[in-house]
Amino acid sequence: MGITATTVDALVRGGLDPTVVSRVIETALAEDLGPDGVDVTSFATVPKEQVDTADLVARADGVVAGIAVAAAAFELVEAGARLSPQVVDGVRVGRGDRVAEVTGPTRGLLTAERTALNLLCRLSGVATHTRAWADAIAGSKAQVIDTRKTTPGLRALEKYAVRVGGGANKRMGLYDVALIKDNHILAAGGVAPAVGRVHATYPNVPLQVEVTTVAQAQEAVSAGARFLLCDNLTPEQLRELVAAVGDQAELEATGGLTLPQAREYADTGVDYLSVGALTHSSPVLDIAMDVRGQ
CATH class of the missing domain: 3.20.20.70 (Aldolase class I)
Structure with a gap:
């Protein structure tokens, strides 16, 4: 498993070291998946071959940051996952706006969901707060x-x-x-x-x-x-x-x-x-x- 060249390029363009980002994500995944590295719920309920598309949707108004970080989280869990941004970092979104869509094996999407969202929500919160000060x-x-x-x-x-x-x-x-x-x-x-x-x-x-x-x-x-x-x-x-x-x-x-x-x-x-x-x-x-x- 690894981050795609497209995501690596997006991280680098943002001034982020892909190695540092990968280390953060891997640490977070280890907390979630435990010593056996398994999401027991998704493994039990979702067929291995199932593929789905999911939308990342804003539940509040704010400024988005960390889309490439979220993409890296999905890719590190599931090699077949691909995230398509619907906005770029720095854009203001409103409640109900789609931030991105991600497609791939459903088990992998569900396993990566919380790690990807924890980071995306955290970074977007910092960006939103900072924008209030800048304004x-x-x-x-x-x-x-x-x-x-x-x-x-x-x-x-x-x-x-x-x-x-x-x-x-x-x-x-x-x-x-x-x-x-x-x-x-x-x-x-x-x-x-x-x-x-x-x-x-x-x-x-x-x-x-x-x-x-x-x-x-x-x-x-x-x-x-x-x-x-x-x-x-x-x-x-x-x-x-x-x-x-x-x-x-x-x-x-x-x-x-x-x-x-x-x-x-x-x-x-x-x-x-x-x-x-x-x-x-x-x-x-x-x-x-x-x-x-x-």
């Missing part, structure tokens, strides 16, 4: 970005869904960006020593510094930081910090932001709104599979 700050200079507050094992997929929803990704992990937070500053003895040590140890790694005051921001910029996280500041405090720093650094508002506040924070002049809730608190978009029957 709320449209027209400002700010962009909504995600955090590392992701579901373990699903980071690459959830960050993909953020992109589909109109947001942007921050760092993928602890390896690709040095982010000096309050505890690092305390451990290093100040902002400047912490920045200096990162520059000396990892000169080619992008560096960001968390600040809570104008004085800290100015110290960080003087030490060479060009990206500042403005943590738990009010809009008034952010406007003061923006005025003090100017274009010397990119500025990110972070810390407990909520959608009703989005526009007020975006209008302070910051470059980014960092929202952990995009990935840790997005409700799924309900999508179901309906077999057409014989």
Whole structure:
């Protein structure tokens, strides 16, 4: 069993590693199928030779993300399964809209159903939530970005869904960006020593510094930081910090932001709104599979 070349191409075009996607799906299938790898209900009730077509149908309004991931789930279970998208990722759908149809041996479709839908619904929920933030700050200079507050094992997929929803990704992990937070500053003895040590140890790694005051921001910029996280500041405090720093650094508002506040924070002049809730608190978009029957 494996993913078809068409699905691999779709995943790659979306910036997803097919190997990572396959590993996620295989882990999910192992949870569902147990040590013997069997869907006992489908195996008992459906003849091996039966073939059907099923529709993936939205049960609520939202933004779709993860169609190729769902296709990969069906293909990894059933080599004969083929999914035909009816929409593309990033499209808004309404309740009752067909997202895709999938054809193949019925046993395989039913076995893969929950894994495919769990991932499709999850990613579509993240994309839907992100689109609400992107719409709320449209027209400002700010962009909504995600955090590392992701579901373990699903980071690459959830960050993909953020992109589909109109947001942007921050760092993928602890390896690709040095982010000096309050505890690092305390451990290093100040902002400047912490920045200096990162520059000396990892000169080619992008560096960001968390600040809570104008004085800290100015110290960080003087030490060479060009990206500042403005943590738990009010809009008034952010406007003061923006005025003090100017274009010397990119500025990110972070810390407990909520959608009703989005526009007020975006209008302070910051470059980014960092929202952990995009990935840790997005409700799924309900999508179901309906077999057409014989």
